[in-house]
Amino acid sequence: MDIQKINTEYEKASAVAFLQWALKNFGASKITVASSFGAEDVVLIDILMKLDPSVRIFTLDTGRLNEETYQVMDRIRSKYKINIESYFPDRQKVEALEKQKGFFSFRDSIDNRKECCAIRKVEPLQRALKGFEAWVTGLRRDQAVTRSGVSKIEVDAANGGIFKLNPLADWSNDDVWAYIRKNEVPYNKLHDAGYPSIGCEPCTRAVKAGEDIRAGRWWWENPEHKECGLHLPKK
Numbered sequence: 001m002d003i004q005k006i007n008t009e010y011e012k013a014s015a016v017a018f019l020q021w022a023l024k025n026f027g028a029s030k031i032t033v034a035s036s037f038g039a040e041d042v043v044l045i046d047i048l049m050k051l052d053p054s055v056r057i058f059t060l061d062t063g064r065l066n067e068e069t070y071q072v073m074d075r076i077r078s079k080y081k082i083n084i085e086s087y088f089p090d091r092q093k094v095e096a097l098e099k100q101k102g103f104f105s106f107r108d109s110i111d112n113r114k115e116c117c118a119i120r121k122v123e124p125l126q127r128a129l130k131g132f133e134a135w136v137t138g139l140r141r142d143q144a145v146t147r148s149g150v151s152k153i154e155v156d157a158a159n160g161g162i163f164k165l166n167p168l169a170d171w172s173n174d175d176v177w178a179y180i181r182k183n184e185v186p187y188n189k190l191h192d193a194g195y196p197s198i199g200c201e202p203c204t205r206a207v208k209a210g211e212d213i214r215a216g217r218w219w220w221e222n223p224e225h226k227e228c229g230l231h232l233p234k235k
């Protein structure tokens with residue numbers, strides 16, 4: 001597949017047109033959506049459920065999520081009448097981590113934080129993607145310095161060379177919220193409390209006016225480190 005050509009062709013196309021192409025090219029059974037049920041993810045779910053409700057949606061239940069995240073998952077589940085597939089971390093690895101390093105080791109160093117993300121997110125993601133040819137994400141270029149080079153379609157070398165589809169790569173935050181409001185898409189109530197980006201409860205906080213939208217994620221780290229290993233920048 002010539003991804004450069006596809007990126008050129010679909011750079012200015014709508015997210016709907018790009019996802020229609022993806023469904024036709026890969027087939028609905030070979031695409032999955034990775035959802036943490038943040039604003040971008042609920043937009044993608046709404047678009048995809050209208051295009052083809054058989055597309056599978058999974059989430060990484062790290063064991064450290066906010067109650068509001070479970071609430072929006074339930075509202076999405078009811079509205080679209082879909083099953084959400086939860087992937088949990090390996091029990092023995094979590095037990096060993098907490099036994100050896102306690103419950104907040106991710107605050108002690110970047111290595112410890114990456115270790116926790118590797119156990120709670122990266123390994124379950126690898127399991128979730130098995131058997132699929134492409135996964136859909138809500139990455140946008142203006143979310144973070146680590147995401148400025150995101151393309152609509154990429155080869156995900158970290159996940160067996162399957163394709164990563166980022167239909168919202170060129171969307172702004174305003175585009176996302178205009179879509180949510182227009183289409184009455186259920187969203188995580190933490191967004192109303194000043195959380196632009198929502199991950200695990202102990203690693204996410206609200207941001208103040210004027211702060212970067214990723215400022216509330218791992219706020220004790222520098223911006224260039226703020227990825228959990230699910231979306232590493234292209235080399």
Ligand code: SF4
Pocket residue numbers: 062064106113114116117118120121199200202203228
């Ligand atoms: S975001 Fe925090 S709690 Fe969640 S997996 Fe990463 S380090 Fe662990």
